[in-house]
Amino acid sequence: MTVSGESSRGHGWPMIVLLAFDAVLLATLELFYLPLRLDGLVLPKVGDVPFPVSVLVAVATTPLLVFAAQRVASRRLAMIPLLAWLFTLLVLGVAGPGGDTVLMVDWRAMLLLIGGALPAAVVLGGSATKAATRSG
Numbered sequence: 194m195t196v197s198g199e200s201s202r203g204h205g206w207p208m209i210v211l212l213a214f215d216a217v218l219l220a221t222l223e224l225f226y227l228p229l230r231l232d233g234l235v236l237p238k239v240g241d242v243p244f245p246v247s248v249l250v251a252v253a254t255t256p257l258l259v260f261a262a263q264r265v266a267s268r269r270l271a272m273i274p275l276l277a278w279l280f281t282l283l284v285l286g287v288a289g290p291g292g293d294t295v296l297m298v299d300w301r302a303m304l305l306l307i308g309g310a311l312p313a314a315v316v317l318g319g320s321a322t323k324a325a326t327r328s329g
Contacts, residue, residue, distance in 0.1 A: 205265030212262050213277040219254050220281035223247035223309070227301050245301045251309035259313045268317065275313045282306065 226247040231239035255278055262271035282305070286296025296302050 216274040216278040255313040
């Protein structure tokens with residue numbers, strides 16, 4: 194019995210590479226837009242309050258990347274977009290362009306790390322649970 198996702202699992206490397214590249218791009222953009230504030234420069238002026246919209250983007254996109262990777266490859270390979278996202282966020286955040294530290298040391302950085310990694314890890318764990326119930 195072959196499911197359409199199962200037949201393409203052996204040929205998923207190009208898609209995994211593309212998803213990892215997407216994860217690198219998303220991590221870069223999420224990191225650079227993390228310091229947005231409602232200060233009237235980019236966003237409307239509403240009391241100069243921090244507005245980490247990139248956390249919401251991370252919460253939505255990293256699980257989608259992992260889910261898409263699971264559709265074309267094994268669970269182990271499906272970790273690659275999440276690992277690429279984390280690696281990019283940490284390397285670019287700590288040793289950013291020109292040696293600048295881009296990752297701020299405050300609640301927004303922690304929220305971005307948790308908001309991006311946790312939902313993707315839940316998607317990976319959900320696939321492991323489904324695999325265990327199918328085989329057991």
